Amino acid sequence: MSFKVHIVPASRTIEVPTGATILETALEAGVAYPHGCQSGNCGACKSHLVKGEVSMEGYSEFALSDEEKDRGLILACRAVPWEDSEVAWLEEDDLIIHPRRVLTCKVAGLDDATHDIRRVRLEIVAGGPFDFSAGQYASVTFDGCQPRDYSMANVPGDPMLEFHVRRTEGGTTSAYVAETLRVGNSVRVEGPFGTSYLRETHRGPIIAVAGGSGMAPLKSIVERALAKALPQHIYFYFGVRTERDLYLHDHFAALARKHENLHFTPVLSEAMGGTWRTGFVHEAVGQDFDEFDGCKAYLAGPPVMVEAATRLFEKRGMRRIDVHADAFYTAAEMASAGKKTGAEL
Numbered sequence: 001m002s003f004k005v006h007i008v009p010a011s012r013t014i015e016v017p018t019g020a021t022i023l024e025t026a027l028e029a030g031v032a033y034p035h036g037c038q039s040g041n042c043g044a045c046k047s048h049l050v051k052g053e054v055s056m057e058g059y060s061e062f063a064l065s066d067e068e069k070d071r072g073l074i075l076a077c078r079a080v081p082w083e084d085s086e087v088a089w090l091e092e093d094d095l096i097i098h099p100r101r102v103l104t105c106k107v108a109g110l111d112d113a114t115h116d117i118r119r120v121r122l123e124i125v126a127g128g129p130f131d132f133s134a135g136q137y138a139s140v141t142f143d144g145c146q147p148r149d150y151s152m153a154n155v156p157g158d159p160m161l162e163f164h165v166r167r168t169e170g171g172t173t174s175a176y177v178a179e180t181l182r183v184g185n186s187v188r189v190e191g192p193f194g195t196s197y198l199r200e201t202h203r204g205p206i207i208a209v210a211g212g213s214g215m216a217p218l219k220s221i222v223e224r225a226l227a228k229a230l231p232q233h234i235y236f237y238f239g240v241r242t243e244r245d246l247y248l249h250d251h252f253a254a255l256a257r258k259h260e261n262l263h264f265t266p267v268l269s270e271a272m273g274g275t276w277r278t279g280f281v282h283e284a285v286g287q288d289f290d291e292f293d294g295c296k297a298y299l300a301g302p303p304v305m306v307e308a309a310t311r312l313f314e315k316r317g318m319r320r321i322d323v324h325a326d327a328f329y330t331a332a333e334m335a336s337a338g339k340k341t342g343a344e345l
């Protein structure tokens with residue numbers, strides 16, 4: 001048995017089998033439905049339920065608030081239809097959908113960014129060109145490993161793809177990257193995915209907040225904004241635990257000296273004294289701004305950081321639609337949420 005679901009922006013009607021979600025069926029049918037985590041955590045697949053009835057279980061309040069649910073919004077990745085329905089994903093003025101590609105790449109560079117983050121540079125051998133928007137991610141498969149999601153740290157158009165892989169406890173893919181991966185190895189890359197990308201037509205201030213290896217998508221976003229000579233102020237905060245977790249801080253400090261609209265602030269949560277700003281990164285942002293009306297925020301890092309920063313922004317006047325967040329869940333967190341493949345970041 002199945003139900004018909006009409007997807008308004010795509011002008012497509014799909015047959016969703018009993019028990020299946022709208023998003024998984026739409027993606028299988030080749031509909032480029034906006035999505036991110038596929039596990040009810042990021043809000044990227046948020047949609048209007050125009051008509052019909054769906055059930056939803058297992059999602060976070062961060063992805064869909066009760067108030068949004070009461071307004072008829074759903075998460076397509078969690079929505080199981082109970083009758084023929086009609087849905088429409090949220091429109092934005094500059095929603096961009098790039099063609100999905102499957103690339104064969106070769107490892108062209110490997111180095112240690114910190115004690116637990118490896119920087120991997122890949123040359124595209126076949127399947128390109130690879131168009132994406134700054135801030136998006138790809139599904140990356142290293143030899144013999146499960147696919148994992150990693151954000152591109154390079155700007156769109158660079159000949160090399162760059163990923164930052166943080167070693168996680170018990171993470172088999174990150175252990176492979178840390179110990180076994182070699183220059184010259186072949187890597188499969190599929191993407192791009194994700195809706196937390198730079199909105200290049202927006203002209204209000206940008207608040208960019210990265211935690212740990214959340215540096216990767218924010219590096220791409222900030223460098224792209226500078227390359228496009230976007231005129232607004234860009235406030236880039238980078239939160240880590242201790243000094244040994246910092247990386248690329250010299251690079252962004254140098255960029256801030258060169259571009260007067262870029263303001264870069266590293267924040268260390270476990271530092272004792274010294275010259276660094278200390279505390280949680282979202283608290284530092286809160287100390288610097290009384291209100292965020294007209295700003296756009298780009299967030300990437302641990303879920304607890306993303307959720308705390310989102311609450312702060314909303315409390316001080318930022319519209320939810322202006323918060324573009326990429327919460328990095330571990331493979332274990334993804335598996336417990338029922339996602340087939342997961343980030344190991």
Ligand code: FES
Nearest residue numbers: 036037038043077
């Ligand atoms: S909440 Fe549905 S894709 Fe993330």
